[in-house]
Amino acid sequence: MAMPRTGSLLSARLLGTFPKQLVWASASPWSVILRNHQSGYRRPGQPKDKRWLWQRINFDFSKGVDSVEKHLGLLKDEFLQRWVGPEGKPLVEHMLEQTRVMWEFRGPPSLNQWIVSSDQEIGGRSEIYLKLSRNNTTALLYGTLCSVPPRDGETRYSGYISMRSRQPRGLLDRKKPHDLSSFNTLHLRIRGDGRPWMINIGSEGYFSHQQDDMYSYFLYTRGGPYWQDVKIPFSKFFMSSRGRIQDIQHGLFLDKMNTIGFTLGDKADGPFQLEIDFIGVCNDPTHTEEFAYEIYKRNPEV
Amino acid sequence: MSPLVLVVLLSSLGLGTAMTFASSHWLLAWMGLEINTLAILPLMAQQNHPRAMEATTKYFLIQATAAAMILFASTTNAWASGQWDITYPSHPVTATITMAALAMKIGLAPTHFWLPEVLQGVSLTTGLILSTWQKLAPFALILQVANYTPPYMLTALALCSTLVGGWGGLNQTQLRKILAYSSIAHLGWMILVAQMAPQLTLIALITYIVMTTAAFLTLNNMDATKTATLASSWTKSPTLTAMACLVLLSLGGLPPLTGFLPKWLILQEVTNQGFIPTATVMALSALLSLYFYLRLTYAMSLTLFPHTFNSVTPWRMTAKRPTLLLSTTIIMTTCLLPLTPSALTLLI
Numbered sequence: 001m002a003m004p005r006t007g008s009l010l011s012a013r014l015l016g017t018f019p020k021q022l023v024w025a026s027a028s029p030w031s032v033i034l035r036n037h038q039s040g041y042r043r044p045g046q047p048k049d050k051r052w053l054w055q056r057i058n059f060d061f062s063k064g065v066d067s068v069e070k071h072l073g074l075l076k077d078e079f080l081q082r083w084v085g086p087e088g089k090p091l092v093e094h095m096l097e098q099t100r101v102m103w104e105f106r107g108p109p110s111l112n113q114w115i116v117s118s119d120q121e122i123g124g125r126s127e128i129y130l131k132l133s134r135n136n137t138t139a140l141l142y143g144t145l146c147s148v149p150p151r152d153g154e155t156r157y158s159g160y161i162s163m164r165s166r167q168p169r170g171l172l173d174r175k176k177p178h179d180l181s182s183f184n185t186l187h188l189r190i191r192g193d194g195r196p197w198m199i200n201i202g203s204e205g206y207f208s209h210q211q212d213d214m215y216s217y218f219l220y221t222r223g224g225p226y227w228q229d230v231k232i233p234f235s236k237f238f239m240s241s242r243g244r245i246q247d248i249q250h251g252l253f254l255d256k257m258n259t260i261g262f263t264l265g266d267k268a269d270g271p272f273q274l275e276i277d278f279i280g281v282c283n284d285p286t287h288t289e290e291f292a293y294e295i296y297k298r299n300p301e302v
Numbered sequence: 303m304s305p306l307v308l309v310v311l312l313s314s315l316g317l318g319t320a321m322t323f324a325s326s327h328w329l330l331a332w333m334g335l336e337i338n339t340l341a342i343l344p345l346m347a348q349q350n351h352p353r354a355m356e357a358t359t360k361y362f363l364i365q366a367t368a369a370a371m372i373l374f375a376s377t378t379n380a381w382a383s384g385q386w387d388i389t390y391p392s393h394p395v396t397a398t399i400t401m402a403a404l405a406m407k408i409g410l411a412p413t414h415f416w417l418p419e420v421l422q423g424v425s426l427t428t429g430l431i432l433s434t435w436q437k438l439a440p441f442a443l444i445l446q447v448a449n450y451t452p453p454y455m456l457t458a459l460a461l462c463s464t465l466v467g468g469w470g471g472l473n474q475t476q477l478r479k480i481l482a483y484s485s486i487a488h489l490g491w492m493i494l495v496a497q498m499a500p501q502l503t504l505i506a507l508i509t510y511i512v513m514t515t516a517a518f519l520t521l522n523n524m525d526a527t528k529t530a531t532l533a534s535s536w537t538k539s540p541t542l543t544a545m546a547c548l549v550l551l552s553l554g555g556l557p558p559l560t561g562f563l564p565k566w567l568i569l570q571e572v573t574n575q576g577f578i579p580t581a582t583v584m585a586l587s588a589l590l591s592l593y594f595y596l597r598l599t600y601a602m603s604l605t606l607f608p609h610t611f612n613s614v615t616p617w618r619m620t621a622k623r624p625t626l627l628l629s630t631t632i633i634m635t636t637c638l639l640p641l642t643p644s645a646l647t648l649l650i
Contacts, residue, residue: 086474
């Protein structure tokens with residue numbers, strides 16, 4: 001919505017041959033601030049946003065009304081769910097549950113639960129796209145990997161792509177982690193391109209130094225036309241922080257799982273493709289391992 | 303943990319509580335509370351897992367805040383009245399601050415938010431100490447301060463705790479969190495009559511400690527931390543599963559089990575005092591708690607867990623873990639109701 005530029009009218013009539021910017025600039029110093037104020041990060045190569053400050057603000061209330069409706073609905077669910085059972089499911093269902101499909105791709109809304117990113121954020125040249133494949137039955141993650149580092153003088157390595165699920169939110173946008181303590185295995189049905197992918201699970205942490213903690217394991221895809229059922233026990237996931245595998249390892253606590261993601265960074269430039277049918281969890285009662293790796297023990301008992 | 307370190311920590315726990323029991327000076331009582339807090343922290347953190355660290359940090363922050371409030375209130379009281387004596391009548395404002403701080407210490411609603419998360423992050427044995435032993439010292443002070451606290455504050459704390467304890471427990475599947483909400487609800491019952499009949503608070507506290515000890519030791523014996531694990535406990539120890547059901551129903555306050563005793567006497571006292579709406583709300587909120595206890599009982603005993611996989615039934619070996627305390631507390635949890643007249647004679 002354009003506001004009338006009252007300050008410039010008189011000047012523009014009197015000095016009609018002068019360029020508008022020059023007239024406006026000479027009329028008021030605030031105009032320079034209001035027009036040139038840029039908030040947020042502007043990616044290199046993106047054009048400057050030359051709109052006025054009030055033109056960038058969305059004064060429409062419909063988004064707010066939708067948000068209020070959504071949160072009232074969530075509040076009602078949260079109250080009524082408790083009468084049905086723990087976590088909104090009857091107890092019998094909770095006890096008998098041996099498998100649960102967490103993510104499946106059956107329509108465009110399912111893609112909104114995922115965020116894709118690549119090294120373009122740091123100036124790289126990899127490309128990544130996520131779309132539904134034929135008949136809206138699976139998701140196809142595809143693109144091109146390029147490990148040529150950006151020419152900014154400081155980045156030495158590049159070449160990664162990643163797809164990560166969104167953090168689930170509950171009432172009033174609180175974090176609502178998944179409780180997977182009844183399960184012990186991750187079950188995926190995928191069709192890959194033969195590349196070694198990495199699965200990353202983000203767990204809820206309390207301290208700020210835990211925000212980059214991630215539990216990872218490898219996903220070796222077979223390639224070819226046949227689907228692949230992958231079952232990875234959660235005990236196999238090792239902890240890393242900011243990409244570095246930690247010396248002090250411990251098992252993944254499954255009661256607060258936030259996100260799951262797939263990363264590719266195998267330094268093999270070229271196209272990649274990963275088709276996902278579903279991502280689920282299951283309980284394998286024959287798998288009794290608690291943690292696959294040695295736990296670093298300080299002050300060992302002698 | 304080295305046995306020597308364990309002995310030092312456990313004896314510090316005992317020392318802290320004993321100091322608070324024996325003290326008549328506010329500073330000494332505060333010191334006992336702080337010793338208790340500091341002694342339990344290494345026990346909580348010994349698992350060396352981020353979740354245990356989180357629980358330890360949250361516990362420390364809450365307890366330190368509450369202890370600071372107690373110190374502030376007692377100092378203000380000493381400034382106002384010239385006395386550090388606990389038994390000396392306190393100024394109503396300082397008594398209110400002290401009661402709020404003690405409520406935070408034990409986990410009464412609305413200062414209960416730390417308790418489920420802290421209990422969830424520690425082992426069952428440490429959770430047992432947190433739920434039982436760590437309540438004794440604050441209650442010793444509550445019983446002395448309650449006389450000078452506005453009565454509506456105690457009633458509000460009690461109602462809030464029982465309702466929150468019942469409502470919050472409905473949504474849980476993790477057993478430690480269920481026991482945390484159970485603890486909150488029971489503390490509400492105890493605090494309700496702290497001013498009217500402190501002896502009933504003591505009876506409720508003793509029965510709560512016995513029942514909670516039985517519950518925690520049972521779960522520790524079964525290595526159960528989730529409701530789903532309880533479903534298959536009948537294959538491993540059928541007798542313990544049957545007794546565990548009775549322990550849970552006792553926690554729910556069903557006659558003829560021991561847990562009925564405090565609820566009955568408290569409701570009787572509250573009704574005699576004329577607080578009928580309060581008594582009604584408390585009785586109804588007990589039904590909320592009973593619902594999730596019954597749910598656990600249902601999961602353990604009234605369901606036969608289906609299994610179509612070819613897994614080996616676990617061998618029933620001789621129990622290596624000591625079971626003396628477990629068996630004693632289970633018997634006390636289930637069979638003490640007929641001793642009500644003796645309890646009344648001794649304590650009232």
